[in-house]
Amino acid sequence: MTNRYLTGNYAPVDRELTESDLPVKGHIPRELEGRYLRNGPNPVEAPEPSTHHWFTGDGMVHGVRLRDGRAEWYRNRWVRSAQVAAALGEPIRPGPVHAEMDFAANTNVIGHAGRTLALVEAGPRPYELSYDLETIGPSDFDGSLDGGYSAHPKRDPVSGELHALSYFWGWGDRVRYTVTGTDGRVRRAVDVEVGGPVSIHDLSLTERYAVIYDLPVVFDMGAAAAGAAFPYRWDASYEARVGLLPRDGAGSDVRWFEIEPCYVFHALNAYDDGEEVVLDVVRHRRMFDTNVLGSDEGRPTLERWRVNIPAGKVIEERLDDRGQEFPRVDERVVGRPYRYGYTAAFVDEGNALIKHDLASGTSEIRRLPGNDGGSEAVFVPRVEDSAEDDGWMLSIVYDPVRDASDLLVLNAADFTGEPAAVVELPQRVPYGFHGNWIPD
Numbered sequence: 176m177t178n179r180y181l182t183g184n185y186a187p188v189d190r191e192l193t194e195s196d197l198p199v200k201g202h203i204p205r206e207l208e209g210r211y212l213r214n215g216p217n218p219v220e221a222p223e224p225s226t227h228h229w230f231t232g233d234g235m236v237h238g239v240r241l242r243d244g245r246a247e248w249y250r251n252r253w254v255r256s257a258q259v260a261a262a263l264g265e266p267i268r269p270g271p272v273h274a275e276m277d278f279a280a281n282t283n284v285i286g287h288a289g290r291t292l293a294l295v296e297a298g299p300r301p302y303e304l305s306y307d308l309e310t311i312g313p314s315d316f317d318g319s320l321d322g323g324y325s326a327h328p329k330r331d332p333v334s335g336e337l338h339a340l341s342y343f344w345g346w347g348d349r350v351r352y353t354v355t356g357t358d359g360r361v362r363r364a365v366d367v368e369v370g371g372p373v374s375i376h377d378l379s380l381t382e383r384y385a386v387i388y389d390l391p392v393v394f395d396m397g398a399a400a401a402g403a404a405f406p407y408r409w410d411a412s413y414e415a416r417v418g419l420l421p422r423d424g425a426g427s428d429v430r431w432f433e434i435e436p437c438y439v440f441h442a443l444n445a446y447d448d449g450e451e452v453v454l455d456v457v458r459h460r461r462m463f464d465t466n467v468l469g470s471d472e473g474r475p476t477l478e479r480w481r482v483n484i485p486a487g488k489v490i491e492e493r494l495d496d497r498g499q500e501f502p503r504v505d506e507r508v509v510g511r512p513y514r515y516g517y518t519a520a521f522v523d524e525g526n527a528l529i530k531h532d533l534a535s536g537t538s539e540i541r542r543l544p545g546n547d548g549g550s551e552a553v554f555v556p557r558v559e560d561s562a563e564d565d566g567w568m569l570s571i572v573y574d575p576v577r578d579a580s581d582l583l584v585l586n587a588a589d590f591t592g593e594p595a596a597v598v599e600l601p602q603r604v605p606y607g608f609h610g611n612w613i614p615d
């Protein structure tokens with residue numbers, strides 16, 4: 176049996192490389208000084224194709240360091256969980272593992288408070304990496320993180336603090352909202368009662384609220400007991416709702432609003448608008464219902480939900496019918512009214528990136544090689560106080576001709592034009608999940 180997540184550019188790579196002074200077409204903007212890092216699943220040992228789930232592969236972080244208009248280095252490193260370290264014949268990195276859930280975090284990688292952190296959800300703790308992507312060990316944020324974390328913290332652009340929503344089946348019907356300070360320590364943790372042992376991938380943040388997506392994908396004890404690699408399933412009987420938790424409120428202060436059943440992995444952005452809260456999300460009609468791999472369950476679409484607080488209602492509107500995911504914004508507009516959003520798309524049977532102008536309701540498409548998977552694009556402002564959309568988009572793109580990947584550097588304001596630079600990486604970067612630009 177073949178498994179699409181083990182073939183083509185989903186297939187894992189089997190080598191860790193360190194290459195310096197990479198070939199570049201065009202000119203890398205001199206303002207870009209730092210690392211573009213991206214995480215994704217890359218099983219260290221060949222999995223059984225009939226049961227392998229994409230979400231459960233060991234994390235591998237790929238990084239490109241840019242400086243002085245040069246691509247100084249590329250390197251890729253597995254995150255050394257105990258199992259990965261053993262497979263590579265290395266000693267275990269000691270550290271605070273939560274609930275014996277030692278997992279090579281595979282979903283996101285961020286910089287915060289001077290640390291580089293590989294992130295995953297559902298119980299395991301983050302793994303801390305060195306600047307050069309070597310594994311330091313599991314992290315509990317200096318003893319301040321009780322339990323696991325999230326793959327999708329949102330940074331408040333004014334305070335610089337990380338807001339996250341964590342879940343773990345062992346917490347029963349509770350999820351946890353945390354605020355992590357600029358010192359890297361959790362300063363606030365609030366437990367919230369939800370409808371069951373739910374899987375919540377992302378949260379939205381506004382200036383007033385943390386937004387909780389309590390949707391019908393829940394932990395299935397039967398599947399877990401039967402040894403399923405991925406034990407979360409669609410539950411048609413589960414009430415789909417979004418919750419507004421005041422950022423300084425208690426768990427009992429959440430107001431819930433019923434919505435049409437669906438699933439949301441990723442929120443594009445959100446903001447307060449008078450008595451309404453605007454939530455822009457990528458909506459999946461179903462998830463892990465007919466297909467536990469999560470594919471073939473309908474096109475994910477870009478939607479705007481207006482939560483009317485006094486009326487207790489949510490008005491759902493579709494912004495874009497095309498299949499798309501991995502939504503990103505300029506991080507300086509998180510939680511605030513904004514204009515531009517960027518998604519990875521599947522359009523006319525090909526890979527693409529879409530830039531949305533939400534003020535004018537228009538969009539631009541940049542087509543990419545291949546037709547089997549996409550890559551997130553990350554916005555980097557040109558300078559600290561440049562306007563929204565004045566900057567670059569970074570994305571790792573697979574080139575089937577070279578059978579290797581490129582780091583694409585686009586001028587965001589010239590989204591479909593000639594790239595500012597294309598950095599040729601020395602190998603494939605398998606389709607994966609999320610990345611970030613971490614300036615030095």
Ligand SMILES: [Fe+2]
Nearest residue numbers: 376440441609
């Ligand atoms: Fe994600």
